[in-house]
């Protein structure tokens with residue numbers, strides 16, 4: 001995020017972060033991906049940024065890409081659906097349109113039908129992913145998904161990268177969106193484990209206090 005907490009400019013194109021990142025920072029990001037079994041994003045991130053979510057800047061195994069997409073509306077030409085690059089799971093609600101789900105399956109994407117209460121039940125999804133052997137997962141974004149996963153208490157570690165820019169914009173996404181906690185007692189509490197500065201970007205590594 002920028003110094004003012006924005007994870008994309010007001011245009012919502014988070015991809016604009018990439019030219020602001022040094023080669024070393026891109027390597028660090030790809031090292032994080034290579035170190036986990038899966039990377040998770042929400043549909044909003046796919047629609048805005050169309051990321052590949054693969055490991056390219058360092059040697060390492062691609063993680064399984066997971067997209068939260070309640071209604072199975074992800075565009076079929078999304079980069080993340082190219083299963084020739086890496087395996088992909090799309091998590092949908094159990095009432096998602098069968099034709100849309102079939103189209104994903106024909107592309108070679110694995111679809112997990114989830115219990116939903118408006119949105120995908122993240123606790124049940126993570127239990128299912130655990131049964132499939134996924135032990136470490138990196139949640140890359142965006143703001144709504146980060147809120148969902150924090151609200152459910154499903155986070156063990158947090159990496160915050162603060163880039164030396166200010167974007168402003170009242171509608172620009174911030175690190176965590178959603179409804180937010182209503183009082184200070186329920187705030188998500190972290191303990192700082194490490195701090196370093198890489199090419200002017202501050203990298204904070206926290207562990208969650210549960």
Ligand SMILES: NC(=O)c1ccc[n+]([C@@H]2O[C@H](COP(=O)([O-])OP(=O)(O)OC[C@H]3O[C@@H](n4cnc5c(N)ncnc54)[C@H](OP(=O)(O)O)[C@@H]3O)[C@@H](O)[C@H]2O)c1
Pocket residue numbers: 001006007008012013014015017041042043044045046048049068069070071119120121122140141142143144145146148149173177
């Ligand atoms: N700088 C960074 O590190 C970074 C990283 C990633 C993204 N971004 C930026 O973040 C923005 C996208 O973030 P966003 O908040 O709009 O979208 P998002 O968090 O990527 O995706 C949210 C969508 O995921 C689906 N979803 C399904 N189940 C969910 C659940 N339990 N909890 C939360 N979401 C669930 C919902 O769509 P359905 O109801 O249709 O399922 C929801 O609207 C973009 O501007 C992108 O550029 C920045």
